[in-house]
Amino acid sequence: MSTENHHRDDRDRRERPKSAAAEPAPPSLVPPPNALPPVRHPDAPAPGELLGSHYDHCFGCGEGQPHGLHLQARAGDGVTITAEFTVQSAHQGAPGLAHGGVLATALDETLGSLNWLLRVIAVTGRLETDFVRPVPVGTVLFLQAEITAVAGRKIYSRAQGRIGGPDGPVAVRAQALFIEVKVEHFTENGRADEIRAVMSDPDQIRRVRAFEVNP
Numbered sequence: 382m383s384t385e386n387h388h389r390d391d392r393d394r395r396e397r398p399k400s401a402a403a404e405p406a407p408p409s410l411v412p413p414p415n416a417l418p419p420v421r422h423p424d425a426p427a428p429g430e431l432l433g434s435h436y437d438h439c440f441g442c443g444e445g446q447p448h449g450l451h452l453q454a455r456a457g458d459g460v461t462i463t464a465e466f467t468v469q470s471a472h473q474g475a476p477g478l479a480h481g482g483v484l485a486t487a488l489d490e491t492l493g494s495l496n497w498l499l500r501v502i503a504v505t506g507r508l509e510t511d512f513v514r515p516v517p518v519g520t521v522l523f524l525q526a527e528i529t530a531v532a533g534r535k536i537y538s539r540a541q542g543r544i545g546g547p548d549g550p551v552a553v554r555a556q557a558l559f560i561e562v563k564v565e566h567f568t569e570n571g572r573a574d575e576i577r578a579v580m581s582d583p584d585q586i587r588r589v590r591a592f593e594v595n596p
């Protein structure tokens with residue numbers, strides 16, 4: 382078999398599971414037996430609604446970040462999200478290709494946005510990423526994510542990113558564990574100037590998303 386065919390076979394094998402669910406997960410990403418299905422909050426944005434940015438300076442979604450991802454997430458049915466971002470020249474690692482850390486950021490941001498559907502503030506504890514295909518600059522990466530289970534403060538989720546649209550080839554996949562935190566996580570660890578700026582944001586929804594979520 383030629384090296385090229387050998388590589389193609391390898392990639393086909395890795396792509397065969399169409400859902401991240403079929404991938405074996407490390408123990409800390411497997412929900413414990415007492416985990417419950419996620420419950421969509423009654424005030425969660427309606428399916429199809431754009432979530433908007435939770436913070437103008439967020440590298441993932443903020444409009445105030447010239448080289449950020451400007452990722453736009455949209456609520457789906459149940460506890461799911463879709464999101465898109467276009468890979469820009471500033472996001473390169475290898476020439477002409479997206480940096481893997483940037484792709485992981487896109488997954489992290491999309492997975493983080495899911496927690497808004499529960500109306501819970503949570504931060505990433507663990508993020509495991511599979512890079513399946515190179516992603517060229519100019520690509521629109523289409524991301525789909527869902528929360529699979531909740532166990533106390535632990536929120537289990539998974540996501541995948543496809544090239545070009547919902548039917549495009551899978552380029553990246555992730556499984557994650559988010560941990561619910563209190564507002565003090567940010568007020569005690571963040572920088573005072575930025576926190577003051579967010580608290581005085583006239584956009585009430587954004588202010589609530591950032592710091593005032595009531596589960």
Ligand SMILES: CCCCCCCCCCCC(=O)SCCNC(=O)CCNC(=O)[C@H](O)C(C)(C)COP(=O)(O)OP(=O)(O)OC[C@H]1O[C@@H](n2cnc3c(N)ncnc32)[C@H](O)[C@@H]1OP(=O)(O)O
Nearest residue numbers: 409435489490493494504505506507535558560562590591
């Ligand atoms: C503003 C938002 C707006 C909306 C936000 C929308 C987009 C957000 C952007 C994307 C999200 C991010 O990048 S957030 C930024 C990146 N992440 C961070 O900075 C988090 C840094 N880490 C921490 O602050 C801390 O380690 C925490 C909060 C994650 C956990 O500390 P803790 O609160 O003391 O809790 P702890 O007792 O240690 O852990 C609770 C349970 O979780 C488990 N656990 C904890 N960490 C891990 C881990 N890495 N891997 C496996 N399991 C873990 C523990 O075993 C335990 O299980 P058990 O014993 O109960 O079974």
